[in-house]
Every structure is written in structure tokens, then in C-alpha cells.
Amino acid sequence: MARFFAHLPRRILLLVMFAGCALIASASLVYFDWDTLPPFAIEKLPVRFETLWLVSLRLHVAVALFTFPACLSLATRTLRRRRTVHRWLGRVTAVLVLFGLVPSGVVLSFDAKGGLFVTLGFLLSAAIVSGSLVVGIRAARRGELVAHRRAMQHVLAQMSVAVTSRAMLVLLDRAALDPDLAYVVALWLPVLGSAAAIELISRRASPGRPWLSFIERIRRAVYSLTHMRARGVHSPVARLGR
């Protein structure tokens, strides 16, 4: 019984996120009616690169509708216990996030309503998602499950911004806040709040670690990626014996 109550907040959070995901999915069906422009596009157009923007928008929505529930499922005890399913669903989701969700989100961010400040908010979220994903994958390959879990919690937390941000937009509209300000608040607060919440939870779970260690891991991962690319360029020269 005590164990049930210990896991209750986490279960409620997952349920709320699944419900939010379903609401987003129902509101997103219009994106797949190819003959009709979705309301978000009507509001935003004209943009600089219209075709690229529209393709990115539809790709972003489609990929998010798969990857967000997939990430939520991967976080459940049921899927964490089924290692093979967890690994393969994780791989597919990671590829879709890194090569679909993040790049399309970056394209959309440059025409985000709210200007530069909102663009920066989306870019920060994208950086946390992609950075954490790389760190998480590397940790999993090394068998460091605690680090893997922590990194993936960051990915999931940033994805949950989709739900919390929309919920805040509705609430702030009811509170009669200026819509332009509400859009900025409803982005930055969930982005920073989610990252901070995961850091706090992780720190409580392992109090000995400095909070900067996670950022340090991202830095190392990016460094190793760029280092790998540099080696890739130099290696043929080495093989030629020069």
C-alpha cells in the first residue's frame, strides 16, 4: 500500500500527460487535411519560406504525435521492464526526435509569434531535448542507467511543455492577461520549470552530485561528437600515409 502511494504522484503525472497528449492530438487532426490550411498556419502566414514552414509544421505535429506518447510509454514501469521493447521503441523514438522533431521545431521557432524572446525559448527547449537525448543514448550504451534515466527525464520534461504550455495559455486567457505576454510566459515558465524540476528530483535522488554535472555531460557529448567528425576527416589522410 505504501509503495502504491509512493508511486501515485508519478502515475497521476503520466495520466495527465497522456490526457493532454490526447487533447493535442484531437486538436491536431486538422493538420492532416491537406486541402485545408490549419488555423495556426492561417494565423502565421505569410512567412519567409512558406513551403518549408508548412512542411516543417506538419512534420513537427506528426512526429510529436508519435514521439510524445512513445516517450511517456517508455517512462512507464511496464516498458522499462521489457528491455527489448524498451530498446527498440527508444531507438525509433530517438531517431524521430533527433532528425524530425528537433529540426522541424528549429525551423518553426524562427517564425514563432512573440519574436526573438520566444524563438530563444523554443531553441533552448530544442537544445535541452537533443543534448539530453545524446547524453541519454551514450549513457545507455555504457550501461549507466541512472544517468540514462536522468537524461531521458529531461527529454520527457521538455516534451511535456507542449501540454503545460497549452494549459497555461488557456488559464492565462481566462485570467485576462495580455495574449502576447501570456504566450511568452506560457513558454518560458514550463521550459525552465521542467528543467529545474528534473534537476531538483535528480539531486534529491543522488545528493552527492553537483548540479552542473548534467551540463558538463552535455558539453562532453557535444565535444566528442565534433571530435569524431574531425577524426573522420583526418583518417583518410592518415591511411594514405602522408
Place this chain on the structure above:
Amino acid sequence: MLVVCTVPSLAWADESIIEWVARRVTDEIVQPLAQREGSRFSRVRQPARERRVRVNQASFSVDKRGREFMPFAVDVRLGDKEWRENDIVGCIYRGSGELFVNRGGYRPAAFLLGKNVDPVPGACEAAPPPRRS
């Protein structure tokens, strides 16, 4: 929905035209938009509390093809209850009743309801006044 005439001194003479413009804009743009807007769990702007149609001219303008049109604007009141002027700017053509809205050029008003239509060159552009010799 409100209809605002901002040329009151001339309104008596062209009241029927202004009413016609307001009715057409209401029927073709304001009401369909209100029907499409529900409670939204999305990043789209939250539903408008109210919209009003403004007609700023008392007489028709003429475009380069000699067709008469009347510009109009739709203001919107959102969650913060402040009126935002010129949320939609457009024009209506006399006779045909065709409606255009300015979204990176004047497009048929069906654009606001989801139809992907391109701007129509010359639409809602008043012709330069004739030269006096």
C-alpha cells in the same frame, strides 16, 4: 458583433452601403470565424471575445480595372478585453460582393477559413487619380 461607422457626417447618405458592407463581412467572415473558434488546447490564439466591423469610407474606391470596392476593417477583443484594431483588413467589391483580406497581399476571404489561396494582384488597390491636362 458591432458595426462602427467612422464617418458619421456622411453616414446618413450612404447608410445602406455601409450596412450592406457590414452585413456581408459579418456573414462571410465574422460569423464563420466565431463558429470555427472553440475552446482551444493549442498554440493558436485563444478565441476572440468579440469582433466589430469598421467601415472607414462613405463611398466606393475604384481599382485599376475600374471595379468599385469598399475597404473595411475588423477589430477584435481578446482575453485582456482590449480592442485590437485592424485585426483583419480587407475590401469588398460592389456588385459581385467578393471579399478580400490582407494577409501578405489581398487574398480571397476564404483564406481565413482555411482555403489556401494566393494573393490576387491589384485587388483592393485604388487606381491613381486621373491626370489633369
